[in-house]
Amino acid sequence: MVTVRTLAELAEITRSGRAPYLRYSPGPASDARHSSTDHESGLALPGLSANPLAPPAWWTLPLEDWLARRVCQYLHELDEGARPWVLSGRQVDVGPDNEPLLVDIRPVAWLDPELLDEARARYTERLNAGAATHRDR
Template sequence: MDMFTVHTLAELAELVRTGAAPYLRYSPGPESDAEHPSTDHESGIVMPGVSVNPLEAPRWWARPLEDWLARRVCQYLRELDEGARPWLLTGRRVDFGPDNEPLLVDITPVTWLAPELLDEARERYTTRFDAGAATHRDRANR
């Protein structure tokens, strides 16, 4: 698919602020997704839309949008090892998946995320967050 590529978190933030690219997906890409719908891996049920990660920061978020985006981008980096590529899209929300992620139909692909953006996100995430801390108990056991 011929999409442009976003190279920095600042560029990504601008797309999110304008509403041009509100969702992130890790997959082989839009063409592959059109042929292979999202499936709940535990039950085997085909879901009624493509599972995505919303990029808009919640109202309570008091840090820079770029911090939020770094966190969201890094959430599924493990999928790169499975042949997935990160890309941004819009669409119509029809339901929620098993992890409470939005499921979209009427997908419009917007852009790919460049490897250097992933590196920037990884660096920002690991330096600005307590990456990997899952609960209050995790912090108490350190």
Template sequence: MFTVYTLAELAELLSTEKTLYVRYSSGPEADAQRQSTDHESGLPLPGIPANSLNPPRWWTLPAEDWLARRVCQYLRELREGARPWALTGREVDFGPDNEPLLDDVHPVAWLAPALLHEARERYQGNLDAGRATH
């Protein structure tokens, strides 16, 4: 699996894949060896949780701003030893946080630490990061 180093490179990948997702985990090999479970109920999930990187139709800002927002959603998982990677797959259901659950997963690329740094700076600099909805 190759590595993506910038948000621009990640945005370029969006044009080559129908739907691209991001996942924070130990990686595709580790995910393939064990079934995902819901942490609160202990129930097995019918796929692996991931989040779409594709901007919605209403998004009129640069794709890189959307990507920064999506990549930054789960940065806390880095402290837990997870690595971010991009993937494609078939949505089979939704998880407990309403995230898509995927099967038929195809790893695409690792997201480099430099990309995460760029995403964090762009998210905090270009958007009102963490603003409450009320």
């Protein structure tokens, strides 16, 4: 697999539709041996859980801002040995967090640690990272 080094490159891949999903895991070879599991119930899911990279219709900021947010959402999984990679596949259902569950996986690219650093910086500089959903009035 190739390696994507910048948010601009990731935006280009996302716009092209070649890799509409992001996944944190040991990688495609490991994922090919089993589907995802719902960790709370222990149930096997009918596909691999992934996060869509395309922004929703209401998102009017630059695509790179959305991608930085998506990349940073699961950075804690790096501590568990996961690596971020982008993929395409066919959605067959949704997981416990309403994330797409995919089959017919086609790996596209790894995300370089430089991209992760760029995403962290952009996320904290341009967005209100970690803002609470509900505030006391």
